[in-house]
Amino acid sequence: MKCDLCDIAPATIHITRIVDGKKCKSHLCQNCAAENGQHKTPINLPALLQVLLGQNDMAQMDCPCCGIGFMEFRTNGRLGCPHDYEVFRKGLGGLLRRLHSKISHKGKRPSRPIQNNVLSQKLLTLRRSMSQAVSSERYEDAALLKREIQQLAQEPVSHES
Amino acid sequence: MNLDALVKSSGEWLKATGPESTIVVSTRVRLARNLAAYPFTSRANNFQKGEIEGLVCDKLQQIVPPPDYFPLANMPALDRQVLFERHLISRDMASGDGPRGVAFNTGEAISLMVNEEDHLRLQVMRSGLDLQGAWSVIDDLDNQLEGKLPYAFSEEFGYLTACPTNVGTGMRASVMLHLPALEHTRHIEQVYRALQKISLEVRGLYGEGSRASGHFYQISNQVTLGKSEPTIIKELGGVIPEIIRYENEARQAWLADTQQPLKDRIQRTRDTIATESQMTCEEAIECLSILRLATAVGEAPTLELAQLDELFIQVQQAHLQKLMGGPLDSEERNTARAQLLRQKLNIAAA
Numbered sequence: 001m002k003c004d005l006c007d008i009a010p011a012t013i014h015i016t017r018i019v020d021g022k023k024c025k026s027h028l029c030q031n032c033a034a035e036n037g038q039h040k041t042p043i044n045l046p047a048l049l050q051v052l053l054g055q056n057d058m059a060q061m062d063c064p065c066c067g068i069g070f071m072e073f074r075t076n077g078r079l080g081c082p083h084d085y086e087v088f089r090k091g092l093g094g095l096l097r098r099l100h101s102k103i104s105h106k107g108k109r110p111s112r113p114i115q116n117n118v119l120s121q122k123l124l125t126l127r128r129s130m131s132q133a134v135s136s137e138r139y140e141d142a143a144l145l146k147r148e149i150q151q152l153a154q155e156p157v158s159h160e161s
Numbered sequence: 162m163n164l165d166a167l168v169k170s171s172g173e174w175l176k177a178t179g180p181e182s183t184i185v186v187s188t189r190v191r192l193a194r195n196l197a198a199y200p201f202t203s204r205a206n207n208f209q210k211g212e213i214e215g216l217v218c219d220k221l222q223q224i225v226p227p228p229d230y231f232p233l234a235n236m237p238a239l240d241r242q243v244l245f246e247r248h249l250i251s252r253d254m255a256s257g258d259g260p261r262g263v264a265f266n267t268g269e270a271i272s273l274m275v276n277e278e279d280h281l282r283l284q285v286m287r288s289g290l291d292l293q294g295a296w297s298v299i300d301d302l303d304n305q306l307e308g309k310l311p312y313a314f315s316e317e318f319g320y321l322t323a324c325p326t327n328v329g330t331g332m333r334a335s336v337m338l339h340l341p342a343l344e345h346t347r348h349i350e351q352v353y354r355a356l357q358k359i360s361l362e363v364r365g366l367y368g369e370g371s372r373a374s375g376h377f378y379q380i381s382n383q384v385t386l387g388k389s390e391p392t393i394i395k396e397l398g399g400v401i402p403e404i405i406r407y408e409n410e411a412r413q414a415w416l417a418d419t420q421q422p423l424k425d426r427i428q429r430t431r432d433t434i435a436t437e438s439q440m441t442c443e444e445a446i447e448c449l450s451i452l453r454l455a456t457a458v459g460e461a462p463t464l465e466l467a468q469l470d471e472l473f474i475q476v477q478q479a480h481l482q483k484l485m486g487g488p489l490d491s492e493e494r495n496t497a498r499a500q501l502l503r504q505k506l507n508i509a510a511a
Contacts, residue, residue, distance in 0.1 A: 066200045078278070080204040082197055082313035082321040085328070092325060096318075099326055101360075102387025105319030107330040108300070110307045114197075114314050123198035131206050153198065 003029035005036070058091040065124035081124050083117075123152055164231075164240050168483040171474055172247060172269030172286065177466035179289020183457035184405050186337040186377065186470060187286055189248075190295040190394075192303055193322045193331035194281040197313040201323035202276050210260040210276050217275050220309040221264050224302070228264040228271060233257075239488070242479035248286070250274055271302060278323050279331075281306070290405075292334055292398045296390060319386060329386030334397050335364075338404060341376035341454045342411035345421075349378075352404060360384050361400065375446040375473065376454075380404070412458055427455040434502050435511040439495035445476040445502060452506070464506065472505055 001011045009029030017024045028036070058070045068080030070088050079085070085092065096103045126149050133142035174187050199205060199213055218230050233241055233254065245255040249272050250263050261276035274282040283306070285299040313321040319329040327333070343349045353363050364379045380401070382393045415423045430451040437444075453469045455461035474480055476498050482489050485497050503510055 066204050068204060076203070078203045078323045079201060079325070081200040082195060082315075085315060085318050085321055096325055096328070096386060100329065100384045100386035104317055104387060105315070105329050106387055106392075107319055107332070107389045108303075109316070109319075110312055110314055111304070112308055114312070120197040120311075120313070124200065127199065127209060131209070134208075 001027050003027065003032050005029075005032040058088070061087065061091075063087045065121050065128065067128055083121050083124060119152065123149060126152070164243060165483060167247070168243060168475070168480045171467075171471040174268070174270050174286035174288050175467070175470045175474070176288055177470055179287055179291050181290040181405055182288065182466055184339055184408050185290040185401070186339055187288060188291045188295050188334075188336050189284060189286050189379075190292070190299045190332065190334045191282055191284040192299055192320075193279040193327045193333075194283065194303070194306070194310075194320060195313040195322060196280050197311045199280065202278060202280060203323060205276075207259045213280050214260045214262060214275050217273075217281065217310065218262075218264075220306065221273070223309060224305055226266065228266045228273065230262055230264040232260070232262040234260050234262075239479050239482060243483060246474055246477045246479055251277055251282075253277070271298065273302075279327070281310075290336060290398075290401055292336070292394045296334070296394050300390070326383075327385050330388070330390050330393065332385060332390055332393060333381050334394055335379045335381030336397065336401050337377055337379050338401075338408070339376055339450070339453060339457075340378055340404070340408050341450055342415050343404075343408050344376050345415055346411045348407065348411065352407065356380060356400070359396075359400070361397065374443060375450040377450075412454070416458060416460075423454075423458070424460060426451055427460055430455075431508060432511070434499075434506065434508050437499050439492070440499040440502065441495055442477055442498065445498050446473060448502065449473055449476070468505070472502070475505075476501065 003009050003011045004026050005028060009031065011027035011029055013028045013030065013033040015026045015028070017026075060069075062069045063080055063084050064087070065083040066080035068084060070091050073079055073084065073088065079088075093103060126145055130142050130145040130149065133139070133145060177186075179185070179188070195201060196213060196216070199209055202210065205213070214232070221227055221230060231244070233244075233250070238255075241250070241255040244250045244263060245252055247269065249265055249269060251274070254261060254263070254274060254277050259276070261274075263272060263274050265272035270286050272284045272286075274284070283299055283302055285295045285302070287295045287298075315321055320331040322328045322331055340349060340352075343352060356363055360383045362381050362383045364381065365374060365377065380397070382397055384393070388396075412423075415421075430448050433444075434440075434448055440448075449469055449472055452461055452464060453466065456464045456466055456469060475484060478494055481494055481497055481501065484501070489497060502508070
């Protein structure tokens with residue numbers, strides 16, 4: 001079917017109107033429909049893809065400290081370590097809003113200095129490495145990691161970074 | 162502290178001495194806390210769980226007064242079940258494995274689970290309606306511990322927990338109510354729906370996933386992020402007096418009802434206890450619930466609320482077996498339960 005207006009391009013937009021109780025149909029091509037203000041906003045494909053890719057990013061994301069994947073968290077409902085709140089921030093925002101309506105803390109806070117985030121993450125990563133070393137029977141590596149963990153854990157606490 | 166001796170009485174929070182005890186059995190506030198440099202419990206291996214247990218136990222000795230710690234890893238299943246029935250540990254903790262345990266003080270008003278879903282679950286129980294009192298005690302305990310243990314905390318999200326439903330304050334405040342009259346008039350559904358609309362949760366006798374047996378309902382906050390602890394306490398505390406008022410009105414209406422008189426129901430309950438040679442836990446709890454109501458409205462002058470509340474715990478299977486001195490099969494338990502009720506309530510067998 002050709003466009004009712006230009007009679008050249010194929011009609012891809014079909015409009016039905018009721019005028020004085022009678023049904024009027026018109027068939028327009030994309031250009032004529034746009035010129036006559038009948039063209040709907042096209043789907044923003046790049047934006048849609050970005051959203052889909054964003055979810056895909058989350059689906060493939062693992063925490064470098066504890067190794068849990070975002071999809072594993074979605075399946076079990078339990079996070080793997082405190083650092084996951086930072087790693088999965090993008091995926092958790094909507095969930096926290098649905099659960100609590102708000103997403104920022106208003107309650108009490110520890111009065112003493114909080115353990116340095118970088119130090120906590122380092123210790124989490126080392127503990128995971130040590131666990132992997134034991135599992136694969138690399139006991140010398142595990143012993144070295146244990147010593148490193150013990151030394152780091154003795155470091156004095158400092159304010160949150 | 163000896164677990165065998167524990168089963169002979171209830172914790173001090175179950176003595177019906179607190180405000181509104183005729184309807185409010187107890188108030189509980191718990192805080193979820195985690196150590197910053199360890200994976201959450203479900204992700205931690207036994208070595209890491211053992212380190213956490215050792216670290217926490219060491220610091221607990223510095224609390225004044227220090228609570229007794231009970232490791233669960235090698236504890237017999239029956240003893241773990243006793244702790245669960247006394248509301249000192251969760252069902253998951255009773256059936257789980259690996260290094261984990263619970264610390265509590267003599268009256269069981271303060272307890273602390275180690276390596277539950279979160280590394281630490283602090284709990285304070287009070288008799289009757291006393292949210293402010295419970296919050297004050299747990300806040301103090303938390304302050305003592307935070308000075309000794311590096312908590313996982315973020316300025317943005319608050320106390321970081323294994324499940325995002327607890328993040329922020331990590332606090333769950335709950336009030337256990339006995340609402341037999343609202344259940345009798347079937348208004349409990351309306352209460353349930355109204356509470357859900359204001360983000361309060363209704364659970365059964367043993368919390369998450371448990372049924373409302375014995376007409377007991379636990380009402381607690383759902384939201385833990387974006388509200389301060391005093392705000393959560395205030396909001397929950399503002400609702401409870403209304404429910405108490407509805408229950409009291411329903412009790413008076415039931416007393417005045419000539420079609421299904423409450424007095425008849427109470428007498429039938431006494432007859433059941435006198436005649437049944439065996440009783441399941443569910444049947445015993447139903448009987449005790451009616452007698453609790455009878456006591457609260459002055460229709461059972463020889464009984465006391467504390468005595469009945471203690472029996473709600475003692476008729477459960479692990480307590481019953483401990484009281485009888487050894488393992489019993491299902492039929493033996495049902496016989497022992499029926500006898501225990503008659504003996505403790507001073508009702509002669511018919």
